[in-house]
Amino acid sequence: MPVQYEGIRQEHVNVRTGAGMFDVSHMGEIETSGPQAEDFLQRILSNDVTKIAERGAQYSVLCREDGGVLDDLFTYRLGPDRYLTVTNAANHERDLAWFERQAAGFDVEVQDAHSDWAMLAVQGPRARAALERLADGELPRRMRTAELRLAGAETLVCGTGYTGEDGCELMVGPGDAGAVWDALLEEGVEPAGLGARDTLRLEVCFHLYGNDLDEQHDPIEAGLSWCCKFETGFTGADALSGRTREQILVPFAFTGPGIPRQGNPIRTNAGAGVVTSGSLSPCLDTGIGMGYVPVAASEPGTTIEVDVRGKLRSAEVRTKPLYVRRDPENEGDHG
Amino acid sequence: MAEASYPDDLRYHEEHDWARIDGDQATFGVTWYAQDALGEVVFFDPPDVGASVTKDQSYAEVESVKAVSDVFAPLSGEIVEVNEELADSPERINADPYGDGWMIKIRMTDPSEAEKLMDAAAYREMLGTG
Numbered sequence: 001m002p003v004q005y006e007g008i009r010q011e012h013v014n015v016r017t018g019a020g021m022f023d024v025s026h027m028g029e030i031e032t033s034g035p036q037a038e039d040f041l042q043r044i045l046s047n048d049v050t051k052i053a054e055r056g057a058q059y060s061v062l063c064r065e066d067g068g069v070l071d072d073l074f075t076y077r078l079g080p081d082r083y084l085t086v087t088n089a090a091n092h093e094r095d096l097a098w099f100e101r102q103a104a105g106f107d108v109e110v111q112d113a114h115s116d117w118a119m120l121a122v123q124g125p126r127a128r129a130a131l132e133r134l135a136d137g138e139l140p141r142r143m144r145t146a147e148l149r150l151a152g153a154e155t156l157v158c159g160t161g162y163t164g165e166d167g168c169e170l171m172v173g174p175g176d177a178g179a180v181w182d183a184l185l186e187e188g189v190e191p192a193g194l195g196a197r198d199t200l201r202l203e204v205c206f207h208l209y210g211n212d213l214d215e216q217h218d219p220i221e222a223g224l225s226w227c228c229k230f231e232t233g234f235t236g237a238d239a240l241s242g243r244t245r246e247q248i249l250v251p252f253a254f255t256g257p258g259i260p261r262q263g264n265p266i267r268t269n270a271g272a273g274v275v276t277s278g279s280l281s282p283c284l285d286t287g288i289g290m291g292y293v294p295v296a297a298s299e300p301g302t303t304i305e306v307d308v309r310g311k312l313r314s315a316e317v318r319t320k321p322l323y324v325r326r327d328p329e330n331e332g333d334h335g
Numbered sequence: 336m337a338e339a340s341y342p343d344d345l346r347y348h349e350e351h352d353w354a355r356i357d358g359d360q361a362t363f364g365v366t367w368y369a370q371d372a373l374g375e376v377v378f379f380d381p382p383d384v385g386a387s388v389t390k391d392q393s394y395a396e397v398e399s400v401k402a403v404s405d406v407f408a409p410l411s412g413e414i415v416e417v418n419e420e421l422a423d424s425p426e427r428i429n430a431d432p433y434g435d436g437w438m439i440k441i442r443m444t445d446p447s448e449a450e451k452l453m454d455a456a457a458y459r460e461m462l463g464t465g
Contacts, residue, residue: 008401
């Protein structure tokens with residue numbers, strides 16, 4: 001996927017106001033199947049895997065025994081004993097090795113499914129309408145999946161995304177991806193690149209592994225306690241429970257000029273922090289970011305400063321998401 | 336500006352900056368090539384009037400959504416004027432890199448430095464666009 005096609009800002013706006021599509025085929029997939037597939041995933045994934053309905057989806061993190069985050073993942077339950085987990089490209093081999101190692105003692109089969117799938121994310125308020133015109137059946141609702149024929153291709157359609165907009169992610173055979181892409185283009189869905197994918201996810205405060213999540217931070221510090229179900233006894237849970245934390249990941253927005261960038265130091269009244277993701281927000285038209293700050297400086301409304309290459313820029317800790325999606329129902333925007 | 340252009344009345348620096356020399360003063364900006372490589376400029380933070388700039392050294396930064404780039408001084412001198420309009424409308428750097436997208440004006444401290452800059456033909460040759 002290129003960084004941009006016609007320009008990051010335009011592609012970003014297309015996804016917020018119409019429909020855009022991202023070729024995210026670089027994402028990895030791991031298929032887990034067998035009688036103990038649920039027990040196994042319950043052990044290694046932080047969320048409560050037993051709560052995934054058949055044809056459902058769930059977000060979780062993969063932790064080491066010491067609680068460090070190896071990856072953040074979406075897992076789809078394709079059948080009673082069959083799951084598909086989507087990995088971050090840079091972590092795929094490591095995740096796969098971790099899955100295989102942890103699978104010892106479980107009656108499961110772990111398969112690298114990366115080369116089986118191409119993945120297109122179709123996102124935006126008009127994404128579903130475009131997909132409906134190409135699909136031979138009803139699209140899945142949010143956090144569900146459906147196997148449909150879409151533009152002639154067998155497609156696993158997932159009601160998920162990484163933009164904060166409605167839409168679907170499509171898993172198709174690599175040989176079919178080009179035809180599906182072209183059919184979506186015909187329906188007016190605009191290509192969008194890695195740059196817009198990053199600004200869209202940052203506006204709604206979705207984590208990017210390698211920026212906001214890594215092995216040095218635990219998921220609680222990263223603000224992901226909502227997907228860490230300690231009662232399941234997942235790998236890493238013991239190390240994570242009862243630990244006191246000095247820093248926490250917060251979203252922030254600049255109150256004046258400037259654009260924060262990853263690695264910029266943060267100054268607060270309670271001590272130092274660091275920016276993990278930063279950009280201009282195309283929708284808010286201001287610098288936004290996420291960063292680790294001392295817990296005492298993490299309350300929304302707290303004034304902080306970001307050292308952008310030697311210039312101190314004023315910012316304010318905000319609540320998630322930084323950008324709140326417009327509700328088309330309330331705006332009469334039914335176009 | 337959609338089409339590449341490199342006006343003949345400017346002098347060019349290899350870091351893709353231009354200088355328009357007028358008496359003992361010079362106006363600086365970035366070239367069409369530079370703004371095209373950057374993509375949509377979303378932020379320009381002008382330096383202060385009165386500050387010194389040194390040939391081949393960075394005097395400001397331009398930012399696209401994704402990246403930060405230094406802007407280099409083609410000549411040395413003292414800043415006498417900055418383009419304040421760019422704070423609110425940095426897209427002028429893309430739309431009109433040699434006009435409304437100018438960045439600073441300096442009073443040169445060593446006008447002979449201009450001899451080391453390229454003319455438009457030499458700059459085009461460096462870009463490989465002959």
